[in-house]
Amino acid sequence: MTHRATGSRALSTGALARVEGEGAMRIEITDGRLVDVQLNIYEPPRFFEGFLRGRGYREPADITARICGICPVAYQMSACTAIEDALGVTVDGQLRALRHLLYCGEWIESHTLHIHFLHAPDFLGYDSAVEMAAAHRGAVERGLAVKKIGNGILETIGGRAIHPVNVKVGGFYRVPPRRELQPLRDQLERGHVLALEVVDFVAGLDFPDQEMGYELVAVAHPSEYPMLGDRVVSDRGLDISASAFLDHVQEHQVEHSTALHARLIQRGEYLVGPLARYSLNAAKLSPTAAAAAAGAGLGATCNNPFRSIVVRAVEVVHAFETAIALIDGYEQPDRPDVPVEARHGIGHGVTEAPRGLLYHRYEVDDDGLIADAVIIPPTSQNQATIEHDLFHFVEGHLELDDDELRRQAEVTIRNHDPCISCATHFLDLTVVRS
Amino acid sequence: MNSPAVDSLIIIGVGNPMRRDDGVGAAAIAQLEQAELIRNGDAVELVLLDGEPARLIEAWRGRRRAIVIDAARAGVDAGRIHRVDVAVEPLPDWTTSGSSHSAGIAEAVALAKVLDSLPDELVVFGIEPADLSLGEGLSPAVEAALPALVELVIDEAGA
Numbered sequence: 001m002t003h004r005a006t007g008s009r010a011l012s013t014g015a016l017a018r019v020e021g022e023g024a025m026r027i028e029i030t031d032g033r034l035v036d037v038q039l040n041i042y043e044p045p046r047f048f049e050g051f052l053r054g055r056g057y058r059e060p061a062d063i064t065a066r067i068c069g070i071c072p073v074a075y076q077m078s079a080c081t082a083i084e085d086a087l088g089v090t091v092d093g094q095l096r097a098l099r100h101l102l103y104c105g106e107w108i109e110s111h112t113l114h115i116h117f118l119h120a121p122d123f124l125g126y127d128s129a130v131e132m133a134a135a136h137r138g139a140v141e142r143g144l145a146v147k148k149i150g151n152g153i154l155e156t157i158g159g160r161a162i163h164p165v166n167v168k169v170g171g172f173y174r175v176p177p178r179r180e181l182q183p184l185r186d187q188l189e190r191g192h193v194l195a196l197e198v199v200d201f202v203a204g205l206d207f208p209d210q211e212m213g214y215e216l217v218a219v220a221h222p223s224e225y226p227m228l229g230d231r232v233v234s235d236r237g238l239d240i241s242a243s244a245f246l247d248h249v250q251e252h253q254v255e256h257s258t259a260l261h262a263r264l265i266q267r268g269e270y271l272v273g274p275l276a277r278y279s280l281n282a283a284k285l286s287p288t289a290a291a292a293a294a295g296a297g298l299g300a301t302c303n304n305p306f307r308s309i310v311v312r313a314v315e316v317v318h319a320f321e322t323a324i325a326l327i328d329g330y331e332q333p334d335r336p337d338v339p340v341e342a343r344h345g346i347g348h349g350v351t352e353a354p355r356g357l358l359y360h361r362y363e364v365d366d367d368g369l370i371a372d373a374v375i376i377p378p379t380s381q382n383q384a385t386i387e388h389d390l391f392h393f394v395e396g397h398l399e400l401d402d403d404e405l406r407r408q409a410e411v412t413i414r415n416h417d418p419c420i421s422c423a424t425h426f427l428d429l430t431v432v433r434s
Numbered sequence: 435m436n437s438p439a440v441d442s443l444i445i446i447g448v449g450n451p452m453r454r455d456d457g458v459g460a461a462a463i464a465q466l467e468q469a470e471l472i473r474n475g476d477a478v479e480l481v482l483l484d485g486e487p488a489r490l491i492e493a494w495r496g497r498r499r500a501i502v503i504d505a506a507r508a509g510v511d512a513g514r515i516h517r518v519d520v521a522v523e524p525l526p527d528w529t530t531s532g533s534s535h536s537a538g539i540a541e542a543v544a545l546a547k548v549l550d551s552l553p554d555e556l557v558v559f560g561i562e563p564a565d566l567s568l569g570e571g572l573s574p575a576v577e578a579a580l581p582a583l584v585e586l587v588i589d590e591a592g593a
Contacts, residue, residue: 047568066452069484113488129487130541133548141549148492162484 027394027409034398037391039383039413045375046260052373057083057342057364058169060373064360065163070113073106073158074353076167077228078375082360083169085242086347089340094333095171096228097326098157102164103227103351104323105153108191110354111274111312111319112150114417115202116143119309122411123205139201142194146316149191153323156184171337178332185327192320196292199313203296207306212392214303214385215267216276219350219357225284225318226277226352234270235279235301242348245359251376262381269384272356273416274311278302286325289318305389305415312354312417342368353378355417379418386416443478443591444497445471448485448504448539455512455563455576458583459503465584471591478591485538491546499555501590502539503583505576506560513562513579515586520556557590559583 028036045067052060060079065072077099084091091099116139117129126132133140156176158164166172215236221229232248233239240248251260264270278293279301285293293314302311342364349360356378363372393412397405445466447459463480471478483489485504494500508516508526518526525540539558546552561583564573572580 051568063452066450069450069486113486117488128541128544130544130548133545137549140545144488144491144549147488151489151492162482162489 025390025409025413027390027405029394029398032398034391034395037387037394039387039390045377045380049373049375052362052370055370057087057362057368057370060360060362060370061167061169062163062165064375065167069162070110071106071353071355071358072163073102073154073167074351074358076164077103077351078349078353078358078360079362080167080169080349081228081230081242081351082347082349082362083364084340084347085349086345086362086364087169087340087343088345089170089338091171091338094331095175095336095338097330098172098175099167100224100228101153101323101326101330102157102167104319104326105150105157107227107319107354108150108195108316108323109147109154111316112143112147112198114354115198115309115312115316116140116147118414118417119312120202120205122414123207123306123309142197142201146191146194146198149187149194150319152184152187156181168337170340171333171335173336175333175336178330181327181330185324188320188324188327192288192317192324195313195317195320196288199292199296199310199317202309202313205309207304209304210306210393211303212271212305212389214269214271214275215264216279216303217264217270217272217357217381218276218280219352220280221284223284225281225286225289225315225322228351230350232350232357233280234264235276236267238264238267242350242359245348245350245376246361246374249359249376249381251380260380261384262376263384269388270381271385271416272378272381274308274315274356275302275305276356277352278311278314285314286318286321288321289314292317305412308415308417342366355379356382382416382418386413386418389415442497443499443501444494445478445480445501445587445591446490446493446503447480447482448490448502450484451570452568454565454567454569454571455561455573456505456566457570458505458561458563458572458576458580461572461580462503462583462587465580466587469584469588471588487538487542487545490538490542491549491551494546494553494556495551497553500553500557501587502556502558503587504539504558504560505563505566507566508560508562510562512564512573512575515579515583516558516560516562517586517590518558518560520552520558521554525558559587559590 024040026038048064061076064075064079067075121129121132154164159166215234217234219226219229220231220233230242248265249262250265251262254261282300296310344366346363359376361374365371389412390409447463449456449459451457451460460482463482466480481493564575
């Protein structure tokens with residue numbers, strides 16, 4: 001298909017390649033003019049809001065972790081934080097440190113997967129990681145090795161590699177003695193070295209110039225590059241507590257999508273994820289991550305979505321260095337959790353999933369049952385912005401033939417790592433011309 | 435970070451139990467955990483994965499034999515069991531079709547070939563699902579096929 005943009009055409013795609021992110025994309029061009037871009041990413045979290053009602057307050061951490069195999073820790077962390085907020089419980093000290101460590105493992109795994117298996121092939125001109133692996137075997141093997149070490153954190157702290165089972169409201173079911181973390185630390189040292197090599201690898205890719213004017217939103221912590229935190233800030237002055245999130249973010253239904261689109265009230269579309277985290281927190285990166293960012297040519301902020309691959313690689317370095325520091329400072333707590341008692345309450349939790357801010361809100365009744373649940377995942381928050389990106393990109397590249405336009409549109413979507421399923425290649429492209 | 439014997443067998447259940455019939459891999463693994471699966475004195479390792487290709491490769495890398503169990507849409511009657519020996523036949527369409535985690539298996543196999551990390555023997559059992567919607571529990575057709583599936587996997591493990 002090599003239709004040029006002189007006539008009218010509509011590009012659309014049906015189901016995506018994996019079940020957890022059923023979605024579609026439609027680009028409509030009439031008389032050589034871009035008329036509409038619609039992205040429809042199906043969102044499992046909405047189902048879970050209903051599924052959770054009436055269940056015990058300890059259940060959301062395990063149930064929501066099953067929404068996605070790629071970021072279960074994020075779901076556990078936002079769910080636990082929100083329910084602990086509702087029940088008036090604070091998890092801090094070494095228990096919080098262990099959660100932070102677990103989160104480092106998820107960032108390493110998720111980012112490394114996206115960098116090597118989804119994003120890098122786009123820049124190197126391959127259709128898949130399989131094609132890329134034939135020519136860049138060393139880079140792919142290194143990616144697998146880094147990912148496996150991240151996995152080791154999930155196995156050691158989370159209890160197993162997928163859908164970790166060790167996290168609960170109030171802390172953990174079991175906390176490891178210090179000596180158990182030593183073998184993991186040795187692996188993390190190796191991973192840290194490999195992660196620095198990955199930054200060099202991705203920094204050498206060619207990036208299109210595309211500075212976008214998004215409002216960037218991320219979780220904030222006074223001293224940490226944010227994974228866990230309780231405030232939400234933007235680069236344009238938004239600075240609110242997690243409990244005020246729904247006062248500032250409005251979700252609305254759009255006709256073409258089953259997903260709700262999120263906007264900041266009176267401010268509009270915004271972006272969560274690596275670009276937002278980095279631009280708001282570059283000064284809080286660990287020392288070697290900060291040096292790697294500078295060496296890779298990142299400035300104090302980054303607004304080019306294509307360069308998100310570099311930011312992810314820098315965040316992987318940060319996660320390794322942070323994980324090592326957390327282990328070095330670790331002392332086994334006296335007990336694996338803080339006491340929790342059921343009571344009525346409403347709580348909010350915001351944490352940074354690898355692909356951006358993940359908000360949970362729960363109302364717990366007097367018996368400790370979930371009366372109401374709200375889950376706003378990063379992909380939903382970014383959907384309007386990704387559409388905006390697509391519109392901008394397609395409008396500037398109408399001269400491309402349909403196949404190339406589709407390929408590059410997919411790259412534009414993949415820049416934001418919407419979730420593994422949505423980031424894979426679209427299927428069933430149909431071209432309609434009028 | 436275990437270092438399994440090169441000659442060992444791993445059985446991998448793939449899927450998400452929150453996606454109804456996509457949980458058939460997990461259901462099969464749960465039943466296999468109750469079965470005596472000893473071959474030449476070696477214990478067989480059972481794992482549950484989500485179908486993400488890199489994790490599949492890490493799981494079977496270094497093994498001589500691997501068996502993978504997953505829900506897979508081939509467009510036949512629900513509960514029907516497909517068996518593919520990856521060493522001797524190409525992966526059929528159902529391993530690459532949309533709306534199935536099996537797309538992950540096809541990608542993992544292709545990538546493992548490039549990286550020389552495919553087991554000598556890799557057998558994939560695909561079970562035709564009736565329902566991949568969100569929720570717990572298998573459909574009656576897949577539930578009914580489960581005993582036969584487990585039997586086939588045990589035979590395969592002992593082969």
